[in-house]
Amino acid sequence: MRDRPDSFDEGLLRPALGAWGIQARTLEYAPVGFGDYHWVADGRWFVTVADVRRRSFDGLRLAMDTAAALREEAGLDFVVAPLRATDGTTLLRLDRHRWAMSVFPFSDGTSGEFGQEQPAEDRAAIIDLLAALHATPPPLSTPLRPLELSDRAGLEQALQESRLSWLGGPYSEPARELIAEHTGVLRRRLSEFDRMAADSGEPVVTHGEPHPGNLMRSGERRLLVDWDTVGLAPPERDLWLVARDADDLARYADATGRTPSLAALELYRLRWALDDVAEFVAWFRSPHGRTPDAEESWDGLTGTLEALAAASPEGQVLPVDHA
Incomplete structure (x- = not known):
């Protein structure tokens, strides 16, 4: 922060x-x-x-x-x-x-930023790390990461109260207006999430957020940081943030013997977006100021809602939108 x-x-x-x-x-x-x-x-x-x-x-x-x-x-x-x-x-x-x-x-090295486009060779290196992680027997302490939205109740409440005044800070009312404008989109995407979540697949040890911001390059080595979301979940929980084309998915399948599900990739993409909206809305309904982190959250909310509103072909592995 x-x-x-x-x-x-x-x-x-x-x-x-x-x-x-x-x-x-x-x-x-x-x-x-x-x-x-x-x-x-x-x-x-x-x-x-x-x-x-x-x-x-x-x-x-x-x-x-x-x-x-x-x-x-x-x-x-x-x-x-x-x-x-x-x-x-x-x-x-x-x-x-x-x-x-x-x-x-x-750790002395450099990391990227969330949403940064990665060249094919970097994606290949991350996929190799994930294949090794997913093949590792889970430690006894490994938490379960069920396929559910982290604050669905808060998001549902915000949708119900989008016609009332929101208090908290300078972004509260603009956020309320934006949510009111996208209420139909959000309700449709929540219903879509519920339909898609019926079959989530066999769990493995996943990192949870292997995006460029959590990948550190130290010389020729690549390191994964920020393990607070590690847990048992289908491999697509990680892969949707990395895989961009059929070659990426084939590399993972060759390394693990497991073919990723295109539907599950899209499901985890949708889950991430809805979780982001819920987090940003909770931020703007709470006391806040016009700070750099609040500005970043506002950009994230507007970008995520735009992405949710845009129609995406079912099952297509799309670029990361915005967190």
């Missing part, structure tokens, strides 16, 4: 790093990513703070434990996993209700 977290005492970080045996001399805020908050300690450690009101502490702990097990026990060296504290845990509560922290080794 580019905005620093509200109501967070950054003075908690240095004492908390002691749980990892780290006595940090420097601690610099890193305005990267979207969702969590990050600092770099002494240029050696990447500190991530999550708001566990938005997702459960226990669920995030399972994800961090799974990423650590994938690297330590399964030997997947492309997994940028959290370091274990001296007591063996991967996630530490910073207070009783809201904030939790994990620590990663600082």
Whole structure:
């Protein structure tokens, strides 16, 4: 996030790093990513703070434990996993209700951006990583990732209340007007999601968000970061973000013996878009200002609604729209 977290005492970080045996001399805020908050300690450690009101502490702990097990026990060296504290845990509560922290080794490399178009050779490299991940027996800590919308109730409520005033900040009323304009589209796409979700396929260990923003290039190596969404789900949960043509799908099939489902690819694309709309709407119905993160969310909401409104041929593997 580019905005620093509200109501967070950054003075908690240095004492908390002691749980990892780290006595940090420097601690610099890193305005990267979207969702969590990050600092770099002494240029050696990447500190991530999550708001566990938005997702459960226990669920995030399972994800961090799974990423650590994938690297330590399964030997997947492309997994940028959290370091274990001296007591063996991967996630530490910073207070009783809201904030939790994990620590990663600082990886020197470059990453892309969500929605960035990738050349065929880069897609091939990511597909090879995903094939290795999907073939790995799941660690005991691996959470299930059921095919459901993360905040469907909130989105349904917003649709019902799109004729009422929304309060919260400068984007509240524009967002309400935009949702009111697209109510029919959203209801149709929700119904489409329900029809398509009947058969979701056999689960494997998936990353959840293997887009260019979570792919780091370090020399000739490619690393996957941001494992908070790792979990058991059909492989198409990952593949829709990477595969762009028949050659990509054939490469995955050759590596795994499993032919991806075009319908499932489109289903996960639709799920991502609807989840994004729900998240952006919740943001704009809550207190917010005109900040860089709010502006990015507004662009994401408008772009996603435009994509949902556009007719797409059934089963076609389309480029990523907007998150």
